[in-house]
Amino acid sequence: MALLSLQNISRNFGPTRAVADVSLDVAQGEFFGLLGPSGCGKTTTLRMIAGLEKPDSGSIRFQDADITNLPPERRGFGMVFQNYALFPHLNVFENVAFGLRARHASKAEMNERVRSALELVQLPGYEKRAIDELSGGQQQRVAIARVIAIEPVLLLFDEPLSNLDVSLREETRGELRELVTRLGLTAVYVTHDQEEAFALCDRISVMVGGKLMQTGKPRELYDEPSDIAVARFLGRNNLIRAMRLSSSKTSDGEFKTLDGEHTLHVPVTRDDLAPLNKPVVLAIRPEHVQVSSNNQSAPNSLRGTVREIVFAGATSLVRVDAGGLLLEALVLQPDGLRVDEKCTVILRPDKLRLLKQG
């Protein structure tokens, strides 16, 4: 049974549809991610879970009780804000103790829980510090300690690492995940950073334009994006417009690309995704595109010209023009490849994916 369940949630801001008909379930103990470009409605969704916004329609259930209209202070969720929202007029101790005071906790209990929360985020001894004396990373830890102190039944994160610099972000990310797992907490984590979501989350929902596009484990999302929007958002993808040929069989789909008019073979698993003689989109990741300078014969091998080689450290990005079809390939060593010279591109059939029309 799901711990948290959103059912057909929608929210409009004036004429704009911020969140459109979103449904999702989060299981007990799960680290759940909401991933999407800025303005996609992920933060609004999180704020509705927290009770800071009310959905226009749909319902939110927690432990099978309807909490749609419950005010935030009675939900018992802990939310970590993007800018931390630490109280500037209170010191570290008072900030962490804030939720306990609101619950009229005893002094002894308060001291104990603040101390252990600060220990968990590795800030013992910082009780008397003022908020503006702390570094960004320390403020971030205080914000986490503040919600952990109330022993929340659900943790909500609104891009909590976006204000930290890169190295600190990666370090904090690991600690955060470790902490949540150790305490056995359930978390919903909003981010626009795909790498962060992949590293942290058990499952991720990708949101684009207010809609939930796809939900799954990080690996599934990456390898098998269901539609163009997800494929575009998650890393680089070559998107190839093509038409399914009538000669193709159910298991071995034959497609003609609109650019370059190459014939490509793609194993079709779900027939309904590829109607005959209608334009569809095929996707293949640059790292699955093989490029070589010599002529090779293999399924889906195309002749092309190297247009550009961009060195990016461990890998290089090679841009190829295959008779009007522009492709990007990620290669470890662009040996033998030269700009403006001929090459062979191989699109492995098992790596080509047929996308749902968005």
Next chain:
Amino acid sequence: MKPDRLLLLAVAIVVLFYGVVYPNAAVVIASFQRAGSWTLANYTEILSQQVVIEAIAGSLGLSIATVALCALVGVPLAFLFERFTFPGRRLFAAIAALPLVLPPLVGAVAFIFLFGETGILAHSIQNLLGLQNAPWRLAGWPALLLFHTYTMYPFFYVLTGAGLRRIDASLAEAARSLGGSRTFVFTRVLVPQLTPSLIAAALLTFMTSMASFSAPLLFGGNVRVLTLEIFTARQRGDVMVAVTQTVVLAVISLAALVVFQRYEGTRKFAAATMKGAPRRRVTIATGKARLLAAIAAVVFAIILVSPVATLILVSFAREGSWTTQTLPSAYTLANYQRLFGDPFAAEVFYNSFSMSAIAAAAALLWSFCVVTLLVGRDRGKPAFLGRSGRRLLSLLILIPWALPGTVVAVSVAEAYGQPSLLLGSFVLVGTFWILPVVYFLRFMPLVVRALQASMEQVDPALAEAAGSLGARAWQRFARVTLPLVWPGAVAGTLLAFVIALGEYVASVLVFVPANRPISIAIASELRDFNLGAAAAYGVVLVVIISISMVIAGRLEKLR
């Protein structure tokens, strides 16, 4: 709708109806009536009078000339002191806004002592050159313009300075790097960004000048202005003329307010919130320019301080010791002893303090009530009042601030001068309470604005964080919002209190023996040629104001 907000809205509607809508409507209605029937006769009559036309032209002309002169003085000073650094800069910057906190009546009295025909300056020139008569008379246009420039140039200085500080230095750097010359950058980048500040300053100066009363009364000479005409019409019992002229004055001032609000809304700067290059003041290093700038700073500082210094000096003068001498010849503490020993003086202080305190405390409570309605604190939920509702509310709150004190006093007197439907048989005019009410109406907008500004600076995420940590609405207010906004609210209240303490314009129209405030006492001492006593009252006011300003400044920094 939540019941608590509904209650606040009810309070706001009642207060604004009784305090703003009804009195102003009463004046307008009265101006269109004669012997109970509707007529335009009042307007045709007063507009055909030469003196009234002269007064309208006088008020407008004085205000426009004041704006021009204040801009001419304030803007270059702001550039000099904001963009450059040199010896003496801090000295001037620290006291630049001094005239703003000087009660107009006290300032005018100090001007008489310093620049008047029997004042220190005239005497010293007369004695120096051995003249028979005073070299000038402090009266008419030059006197009014000099005084207005002294008291109102800070609007331009302060607002231009703030505008310059807000402009992101990297904008000018970008313009220069794109090939713009210094003058090009100045006219195309700096001036457009400053325009809203300049317009705001011009309108503030215009409205203040339209409302000016003390200076025209004390040394206006034969210059006619509306405030003075309204006052004399009321004194001689010509209510119709007073009321009709009040409407004319109110319309001009409100027109300025409408324009002011328009421009205030556009005061948005693209780069204001982004990280910009820090602006550094350019050090004037070359000998001559540095010397000139330093001299300018010292000279302007002396000009600013000298009226107050004169006031202090005269407050120690023995009565009758200052007739033809340059400076008073004998000094004494008697003036102060009288101030603190005399039961009459004690009563005057008690009156001013209690009335100002009542008005300020009411304004503080009131500001929390209306700011709750004005500021949409909960982002997620729809605002309690719609956009147009909030706009109407803030406009109604601003009206008494934009109206000259003369207009506020006349309209309250007109509305509550006889038994009315609203107050039953209770007649406000003639009681102690008329002045606290007028002070409250005039100065509550200051407190509302101060609190609103503090409230808007509080990140809404803080209240949300408190909510998600389990704090109820009252806990969120008491533990998060209140600790963050009280310094701003108290600073605004303090400001309203000290301004009310020295209020003269409205007081002189509606005071009664039971509530004679300090300003009335100053004016009557001056009339009786008790110059030392008048000065001593002024000095006490200035001291209280200065202390309050220091406290308010500290409070602002607490945030």
